[in-house]
Every structure is written in structure tokens, then in C-alpha cells.
Amino acid sequence: NAGVMQNPRHLVRRRGQEARLRCSPMKGHSHVYWYRQLPEEGLKFMVYLQKENIIDESGMPKERFSAEFPKEGPSILRIQQVVRGDSAAYFCASSVRRGGRDEQFFGPGTRLTVL
Amino acid sequence: QKEVEQNSGPLSVPEGAIASLNCTYSDRVSQSFFWYRQYSGKSPELIMSIYSNGDKEDGRFTAQLNKASQYVSLLIRDSQPSDSATYLCAVRSGSARQLTFGSGTQLTVLP
Numbered sequence: 001n002a003g004v005m006q007n008p009r010h011l012v013r014r015r016g017q018e019a020r021l022r023c024s025p026m027k028g029h030s031h032v033y034w035y036r037q038l039p040e041e042g043l044k045f046m047v048y049l050q051k052e053n054i055i056d057e058s059g060m061p062k063e064r065f066s067a068e069f070p071k072e073g074p075s076i077l078r079i080q081q082v083v084r085g086d087s088a089a090y091f092c093a094s095s096v097r098r099g100g101r102d103e104q105f106f107g108p109g110t111r112l113t114v115l
Numbered sequence: 116q117k118e119v120e121q122n123s124g125p126l127s128v129p130e131g132a133i134a135s136l137n138c139t140y141s142d143r144v145s146q147s148f149f150w151y152r153q154y155s156g157k158s159p160e161l162i163m164s165i166y167s168n169g170d171k172e173d174g175r176f177t178a179q180l181n182k183a184s185q186y187v188s189l190l191i192r193d194s195q196p197s198d199s200a201t202y203l204c205a206v207r208s209g210s211a212r213q214l215t216f217g218s219g220t221q222l223t224v225l226p
Contacts, residue, residue, distance in 0.1 A: 033213055043159065043203065045213040056213060091158055095212075101166065102147065102207070104214060106158040 002027065004094050004107035005074075012113045019079040019086070021110045025094030032075045033104060034067060037089045049075055082114045118142075119206050121217035129225050134191040136220050138204030141185070147207040148180055148187045149214065152200045159203055163189060194224040 005024040013019050025032050034046040045059040049069040057067070064082075069075040079086055089111050093104040118141040128134045136150075147166055151159035165171045165178040165187065177190040187206075191198055201221045205214040 031212065035214075035216075042218040043205075043214075043216040045215070048213050056211070059213070101164070102212070103149070103161055103164055105161060106151075109158045 004029075004092055004105055006092050006107035006110050008110060009108060010111050010113070012115065013082045014115050015083055016081050019082050019112055021077040021079075021090050021092075021112070022074040023077070023092030023094075023107060024074040025092075026096075026105055029094035029096045029105075031095045031097075031102075032069050033093045033095070034075075034077050035091045035093065035106075037091065037109075039088070043091065046077070079112075082112075084114045087112055087114045119204055119215050119217040121202075121204050121220050123218055124221040125223055126220055127223045127225055128194050130194060130196060132194050132224075134194045134198065134222055134224070136189040136191075136202050136204075136222065138187045138189075138217055139185055140187070140204075140206045140215075142206070142208040142215075143185065144209040145182075145185075145206045146209070148178070149205040149207075150176075150178060150189045151203040151205060151216075152198075153203055153219065154200045191222075194222075196224045196226050199223045 032049045035043045037043050047060050047067045048056040064080045066078045089109045091109045092107045095104045120139045150163040153159045163178040165180045171178045175192045179188045201219040203219045204217040
């Protein structure tokens with residue numbers, strides 16, 4: 001019973017390049033969340049998606065960041081024209097609502113380093 | 116601004132002792148509460164969820180919720196060195212699906 005999968009685990013980009021982070025939810029889970037953890041800081045919500053729909057992107061920076069969860073394939077978090085301040089751990093979580101309960105399980109994360 | 120507050124620590128307890136971790140939240144309509152454990156360089160791991168007032172026990176872990184005081188705690192009995200980690204309190208408010216996290220409490224269990 002595979003958990004949440006993320007790749008790559010480590011990603012190095014130079015300033016101005018694009019970063020693509022992928023997330024496959026747990027089997028049977030239809031909700032995907034992206035969180036960012038800056039060095040020495042807590043987890044911050046970025047975006048919540050269901051298949052083919054962005055439900056809540058209130059935590060996403062207004063520029064350069066986008067997310068999708070297509071009908072087929074993993075969810076993608078895309079960062080265009082990366083800057084040093086984008087260096088962080090990006091975690092994906094998935095959940096399924098059952099009986100009024102809704103627990104999120106996290107993937108191993110992608111650690112992005114911007115040179 | 117919904118806030119979740121935790122003492123950052125570090126909190127040190129001797130092996131075999133009870134570790135007590137505390138969390139307060141500002142949004143009164145919060146409904147779901149979670150404790151995650153995060154080892155250094157790893158991802159958060161869900162260890163407890165609690166939805167109603169009172170205590171919930173799971174093995175060595177007990178979560179306590181008091182909605183009137185907007186307070187949730189985690190007790191770890193018979194603490195082990197392997198419990199040394201950062202413990203994150205997370206809250207879901209109202210109809211929102213995302214979690215709001217505290218900054219975490221770093222726990223060290225001394226052998």
C-alpha cells in the first residue's frame with residue numbers, strides 16, 4: 001500500500017530556471033495539498049487540488065507559482081524563474097474524507113535548492 | 116489571521132518520563148486537530164488526530180482537547196530517545212480543508 005510519492009527528492013536549479021515538482025497521492029485519495037517549509041520555519045499551506053480542479057490556492061504566491069492535478073498522472077507544482085528565496089522543502093499531502101474524518105498524509109518532500 | 120502557537124522548545128526530558136507538548140489556536144471554529152512528528156530532514160508523520168473535547172489515547176500517546184480554552188496537548192508516556200523529534204500541531208478550521216501548522220516543539224529525550 002504505497003504512500004504519497006514525490007519526485008524528485010532533491011532538485012537544484014539556477015536562478016531564472018523552472019522547477020517542476022511531482023506528487024502522486026495515496027491510492028484511493030482524491031485530495032492533494034501542497035505545503036512549503038522554509039528553513040527553520042513551519043509548514044505553510046500553498047494550494048489544495050482535486051482531480052482537474054484547483055479548490056483553494058490562497059497560499060500560493062501570486063506570481064511564478066502554479067499547480068495542476070490532471071485527470072491522468074501526478075499533481076505538478078511549477079515554479080517559474082526561480083529565485084534564491086524559493087529554496088525550501090516542498091511537501092505534498094493527500095487525503096480522503098471518510099465518515100466526517102479527513103487526515104492528511106505527507107510524502108517525503110522535494111528539497112529545492114536555488115543557486 | 117488564523118494562528119497556531121506552540122512553545123518552540125527545546126524541551127528535554129529523561130528517558131522514561133512523560134513529555135507534555137502544548138498548542139493553542141486562535142480560530143474558535145476550528146474543528147479538527149492533529150499532531151505530527153517530524154524527524155530532522157524528513158517529512159511530517161501523523162501520530163494523532165482528535166475531533167472532540169476530552170482525551171484520546173493511542174499507545175504511549177494521549178491527545179487532549181479543550182475547545183473552550185482553545186487548547187490541545189500531546190502527552191508522550193515512557194519517552195524514548197527515538198521520540199526525539201519536532202512535534203507539529205495542526206488545526207483545520209471551519210469548512211477549509213487545509214491545515215494551519217504551529218512552528219513546532221523540538222523534543223529531546225535524554226538516555
